[in-house]
Amino acid sequence: MEIHSLSCLFFSPTGTTKKIAEAVAQGIKPKDLIMRDGTHAALRGSIPSSFDTDAVVLAAPVYYGRLPESVVPVFTRLNGEGKPVILVVVYGNREYDDALLEVYDISLDRGFIPVAAGAFVAEHSYSVPERPMAAGRPDAADMEKAESFGKRIREKLKQTGSANELGPLAIPGNTPYKTPENLYMIKEARKTMAFTPETDTEHCTQCGICVDACPESAIDSCDVTEVDRWKCILCFACIKSCPEQAKHMTDPHFNEAVGQLAKAIQLRKEPDLFL
Ligand SMILES: Cc1cc2nc3c(=O)[nH]c(=O)nc-3n(C[C@H](O)[C@H](O)[C@H](O)COP(=O)(O)O)c2cc1C
Known part of the structure; x- marks a missing residue:
């Protein structure tokens, strides 16, 4: 299957999740890429619950080893309608714990077909020059990895008639999820x-x-x-x-x-x- 159009829904208070999700999306090379910003509470309600694109990227930072509380209601009201979804979490070089599994489970529950998932590293929100944590990331190497991940997703889907033919992804994590x-x-x-x-x-x-x-x-x-x-x-x-x-x-x-x-x-x- 070819991905001509792609929606990328993200939550990104300090901008790193957006940067990485956009690089993955661009690597998939859709003709139309629709970036949907779910960061601000005032705009979250106006995000449509279904997508008229061929595939979807869902992206969020990791907070306390989980998805941020703010993003869970945004993702859990989506209708996947059998569309392929690419899942992205971004964390500050500690651990992503159960966050990728959490968004994977939500996507399945909402009727998406997860075709790829990635946990990327970015500068920790709490990084300051006196106590740097993954400062300056995503750097050029991270951005290259994000884009080439997108290219590999495109190739994988090209070789597939329908996302339904693909098997489940082996996402690490535990249930019940980590207590924040x-x-x-x-x-x-x-x-x-x-x-x-x-x-x-x-x-x-x-x-x-x-x-x-x-x-x-x-x-x-x-x-x-x-x-x-x-x-x-x-x-x-x-x-x-x-x-x-x-x-x-x-x-x-x-x-x-x-x-x-x-x-x-x-x-x-x-x-x-x-x-
Ligand atoms: C409240 C809070 C909790 C966080 N918890 C984690 C965590 O459990 N593990 C980790 O590696 N990074 C953690 N981080 C760092 C963020 O995941 C990381 O900086 C991410 O890149 C922020 O995304 P954004 O730039 O899109 O806001 C946390 C950041 C915040 C603000």
């Missing part, structure tokens, strides 16, 4: 403290870039120092998008934990590809 302990700890902490990025008011110009970058509309557009702690998912989109570097997470427990993580995950990991 740190997410539960953050939710508990927020009963007594904000636990959100703070604003350095000396440098903040109230330009509003962080308001637009926030996927959950958690930042008050009239006063960007105000953050809704129940909406904030600690994705660091505000921190990474601020042109004045005026947003920071200053909580010492958070920085201690991330510092330990950074020390533990310095060894470079490479993408895991299933097809």
Whole structure:
């Protein structure tokens, strides 16, 4: 089968998932590529539940070894209608744990036929120059791997009459899926403290870039120092998008934990590809 048209639905607060998913999609070389951005809560509702393209890419970052809570309702209301789907998760060089299995299971449940899946590495959302974690990734080698993965998917499908003829993919992971302990700890902490990025008011110009970058509309557009702690998912989109570097997470427990993580995950990991 030939893939003439392809939809790529992604969630990507700091942009790396989008970059990798687009490279995979371009490697498949469809005549029409429709990028559907499911990042912002305000736009998620307007994403159609079915696709009029030949195939679909679903892409999300790994949060706490799982799919981000924000993306699960977007994926679970899709209708696969027997279309081939390519699954992409992007993680910050720790582990992807059960995230790829989770999106694989959702895709099957929604009636897609998974034909390929990949776990790619990108700069960790919490990477800063003082504690780099996969800094600068995806780099040229990652982008080349993403695009050539797309090419291999195209070749595999060309040799197949119908996606139904393909066997299941052997995706690593466990059920029940990993419990997101740190997410539960953050939710508990927020009963007594904000636990959100703070604003350095000396440098903040109230330009509003962080308001637009926030996927959950958690930042008050009239006063960007105000953050809704129940909406904030600690994705660091505000921190990474601020042109004045005026947003920071200053909580010492958070920085201690991330510092330990950074020390533990310095060894470079490479993408895991299933097809
Ligand atoms: C809340 C949160 C949890 C994360 N959990 C993991 C994880 O379990 N394993 C990992 O390797 N990276 C983890 N990361 C890093 C992201 O998966 C990684 O930086 C990804 O590239 C972010 O995608 P984006 O640029 O599309 O937002 C986490 C990041 C955030 C913000």
